Amino acid sequence: xxxxxxxxxxxxxxxxxxxxxxxxxxxxxxxxxxxxxxxxxxxxxxxxxxxxxxxxxxxxxxxxxxxxxxxxxxxxxxxxxxxxxxxxxxxxxxxxxxxxxxxxxxxxxxxxxxxxxxxxxxxxxxxxxxxxxxxxxxxxxxxxxxxxxxxxxxxxxxxxxxxxxxxxxxxxxxxxxxxxxxxxxxxxxxxxxxxxxxxxxxxxxxxxxxxxxxxxxxxxxxxxxxxxxxxxxxxxxxxxxxxxxxxxxxxxxxxxxxxxxxxxxxxxxxxxxxxxxxxxxxxxxxxxxxxxxxxxxxxxxxx
Numbered sequence: 001x002x003x004x005x006x007x008x009x010x011x012x013x014x015x016x017x018x019x020x021x022x023x024x025x026x027x028x029x030x031x032x033x034x035x036x037x038x039x040x041x042x043x044x045x046x047x048x049x050x051x052x053x054x055x056x057x058x059x060x061x062x063x064x065x066x067x068x069x070x071x072x073x074x075x076x077x078x079x080x081x082x083x084x085x086x087x088x089x090x091x092x093x094x095x096x097x098x099x100x101x102x103x104x105x106x107x108x109x110x111x112x113x114x115x116x117x118x119x120x121x122x123x124x125x126x127x128x129x130x131x132x133x134x135x136x137x138x139x140x141x142x143x144x145x146x147x148x149x150x151x152x153x154x155x156x157x158x159x160x161x162x163x164x165x166x167x168x169x170x171x172x173x174x175x176x177x178x179x180x181x182x183x184x185x186x187x188x189x190x191x192x193x194x195x196x197x198x199x200x201x202x203x204x205x206x207x208x209x210x211x212x213x214x215x216x217x218x219x220x221x222x223x224x225x226x227x228x229x230x231x232x233x234x235x236x237x238x239x240x241x242x243x244x245x246x247x248x249x250x251x252x253x254x255x256x257x258x259x260x261x262x263x264x265x266x267x268x269x270x271x272x273x274x275x276x277x278x279x280x281x282x283x284x285x286x287x288x289x290x291x292x293x294x295x296x297x298x299x300x301x302x303x
Contacts, residue, residue, distance in 0.1 A: 092232030
C-alpha cells in the first residue's frame with residue numbers, strides 16, 4: 001500500500017526529528033530523508049510531500065495527518081467522538097521503551113471505570129510522553145492504587161532472542177498487547193464500553209501477528225493517538241513509563257554507568273563504554289541489538 005500526504009513545515013520538522021534514528025543511509029535526489037519504521041518505508045520529498053509504503057502505510061500516514069490537523073471530520077464531530085471514548089468505562093493498552101536502545105519494553109493494560117474519570121482528570125492524566133519523568137514517578141502510584149491493570153516487562157535479552165526470529169518490533173508489541181489485554185479482560189468483573197489499543201498496525205495485520213497465540217482478545221477498537229482520547233490508554237502509558245523508569249535505574253545501577261534514554265549520539269558513547277568495560281556480550285544483554293546504534297558502536301570500539 002502506498003499513501004502520499006502533504007504536511008506543514010512544522011510537521012515536517014517533527015517528522016525529521018521523529019525518524020532521526022530510523023533513517024536509511026542512502027542519498028536520493030530531491031529527497032529530504034527516507035526511513036524504515038517497522039512495516040513502513042517513509043520518504044519525505046523536498047516538495048513537501050511524504051510517501052508511506054508498506055502494510056501499515058495508512059496507519060502511519062493517518063497519525064501524521066492528525067498531528068498536522070488534517071481530518072475529514074468537523075471539529076464538532078471530532079469532539080463528540082472523543083467525548084464518547086473519554087467519558088466511559090474502558091480497557092486500554094499502551095507501551096513504552098520501543099524507541100529506547102537501553103531499557104526494557106513495557107506494555108500495560110488498564111481498566112478505567114466511568115466513576116474514575118473525574119479522579120483522573122484532576123491528576124491531568126494524558127500521554128506519558130507529554131509528562132516529565134518526575135511527575136510520572138509521583139502520579140503513577142496514585143493511579144495504580146485506584147485502577148486495575150496488568151503489565152509485562154520484556155528485557156532486552158528476551159527482546160534480542162525474539163527479534164529477527166520471525167518477529168519484528170510490531171509483532172512483539174502485538175503479542176505483548178494481546179497478552180495483557182486478554183489477562184485483564186478475563187479478570188475484570190464489571191462491564192465496560194470499549195477495549196482500545198493505540199493503533200501501531202492495521203487491524204488485520206495486528207491479528208495476523210498474534211494468530212499463533214492460544215488466547216486471543218477480540219473486540220478491540222483501534223485508533224491513532226488513543227492516549228490523548230481515552231483515559232485507560234493514557235493510564236497504561238503512564239504506568240508503563242513508571243515501570244520503565246524503575247527498570248532503567250536498576251540497569252544503570254548494575255552497570256555503574258548512567259544510561260541515556262532514546263537512541264541518539266549519547267547512547268552510542270555509552271554503548272562504547274559498556275563494550276570496552278564488559279565486552280560485546282553485555283551489550284547484547286542490555287541493549288536492543290537490532291538498532292543502528294549497535295553498528296556505530298562496534299565500528300568505533302577498539303578490541
